[in-house]
Amino acid sequence: MRGWRNLSIRARLHWGASAVLLTFFCLAGLAVQGVYSEHLRNSHFERLHSAIYMLIAITELDAKGRLALPSSIAEPLLSVPHSGLYAQIDNPTQRELWRSPSAQSLPQLPLSSLQTGVWQHRTLRLAGRDYLSTEYQVRWNIGQQSQNLRFMVLEDTQRFAAQLAQFQRALWGWLAAAALCLLLAQVLLLRWGLWPLRRLEAELAAIENGSQKQVNGVYPREIAPLATRLNRLVEQEHARQQRYREALGDLAHSLKTPLAILRAEQDNADPIAYRQTLAEQVTRMDHIVQHQLGRAALRGQASLAPVLALKPIAERLIASMQKVHAQRNLQFALYCDDLLQWSIDEGDAFEMMGNVLDNAGKWAKTRVELHLQASRRELIITIADDGSGFVDTQAPLQRGIRLDERVAGHGIGLSVVADIVQAYQGHITLGHSALGGASVMLTIPDPR
Structure with missing residues (x-):
């Protein structure tokens, strides 16, 4: 049984089709042989009928x-x-x-x-x-x-047996010849039909050894979606590796300044000032590490992400935001269909909506609204608040830009969200909401 499971697709198709073909020819041969035997028997009985009619004609009493x-x-x-x-x-x-x-x-x-x-x-x-x-x-x-x-x-x-045997020899001889020709044609057809898979295998081997970057061949429509998804997977893997390389470089570069400050403060005679500087720089390095890890951990594998129910995630985020901003007595409202589902990674969903909701909670006066709706082609997530709104709709998307230093934060939340949305081939739009404050709309296309 285990050996059969390890058979290649070509071998399975060949043996399966051969078994069906031979079974068909055997059954057809037996059926034709049976019909001919009955016909031959009836013809002999008809001859005997004629002999009896002849005897009746010449008989006298x-x-x-x-x-x-x-x-x-x-x-x-x-x-x-x-x-x-x-x-x-x-x-x-x-x-x-x-x-x-x-x-x-x-x-x-x-x-x-x-x-x-x-x-x-x-x-x-x-x-x-x-x-x-x-x-x-x-x-x-x-x-x-x-x-x-x-x-x-x-x-x-x-005589009957001789005629039947002669017919059987001719019948099974022709059937055997036809079966042999069809088996040969089947081998050639299978080779021709599976050629795109062998070509795809060769291209994947070329991608693996680095001689080409993606699947370039034109394939039948049954395999074309597979080639497209493989290209997406390869692109995402390259992008992930690039993100990790960039994140490591950015992390090393970002830590230079805090480390230089700590090195310079080693000889500070005032221990209180040194501890204060140490705490500030450690906090800064922690923020830098968290930011770079957030960038490097971007999943963005929309083509491979499972279908996810979004309302439970949104409800958990709303409950968390109510606890975080409990002292300000903000109202968080959710508008989402109970059956709304989308192909998106759960961590990405939490990261996107959580960052934007947290920003909205920091700026809102009394109310924050989360709207989720989907069409056949795209998912739209809108977070609106009744705060002061955006003065500049481009600056908040840049890393490290803070619109108000008095509000807690590091200026990286929306930039991380923008990176995630971009990984899903979507886009982020900043604007003004009907509540009088800011509006952030995330549009994510269907990956299928």
Whole structure:
């Protein structure tokens, strides 16, 4: 069983199609053979019918009701011993039995009960040989009287068997030749049909060894989506590696200044001032590390993300924001369909909506609203507040830019959100809300 599971697609298709093909030819051959055998048997019985009609035509009864047949018979095989065709006429009224010259060497033929005017066909076995038998009974009138005559004609099955064997040899020979040709055609068709997969495998190997950057071939529509998704995966992997490289470089560069300050303060004689500087720089380095880790951990794998129910996530975020901003007594409202789902990573969803909701909570006066709606092609997330709004709709998206130093923060929240949205090939729009404050709209297209 394990060996069958390890078979290649080509081997599975080949063996499966071959089994179906051979089964079909065997069943078709048996069906044709059965039909031909029945047809051949019926044709032989028709020949025996003709022989009986001929015997009825030449049979006469004398005045005493005894059989009177001519010395010569129109069917020459009935006059030749061991010819394979034999006849018998039974006159039970006169206890008389006539047998053709060809039947003289046969044992007495068994008689069966017959109805007048009804044909009876059967296969008899006499002296170790099989015979096709046809019997027919007629009512013969002699003046005012009538009597029954029973006609019986037998044929040796050797001729029938020889004809059937000849047909079988021809039938199975042609079927075998046709099956062989179809199996060969099947191998060629499978090779041609699976060629795009072999080409895709070669391209993936080239991507793996670095000789090409993406899948470039034109593929059938059944494989084209796979090639497209593989290209997305490769692009996302390259982007992820690039983000990690950039994050490490940015982290190293960003830590230079705090480390230089700490190094310069080592000789500070005032321990209180040194501890204050140390605390400030440690806090700053912590913020820098968190920011760079947030950038490096961007998932953005929309094409591989599972379908996620968004309302439970939004409800959890609203509950968290109410606790964070409990002292300001803000109202957080959620507008989202209960069945809304989208293909997005759960961590990305928390990061995007959480950052924007937190910013809105810092600037809002009394109310923050979260709207989620989706169409066939895109998901739209809108966060609105009744704060002072944006003076500049571009500056907040730049890293490290803070619109008001009096409000807690580091100026990186919206930039992280913008990076996540961009990873999903979406866009972020800053504007003014109907509540009188700021509005942040995140548009994420359907990755499928």
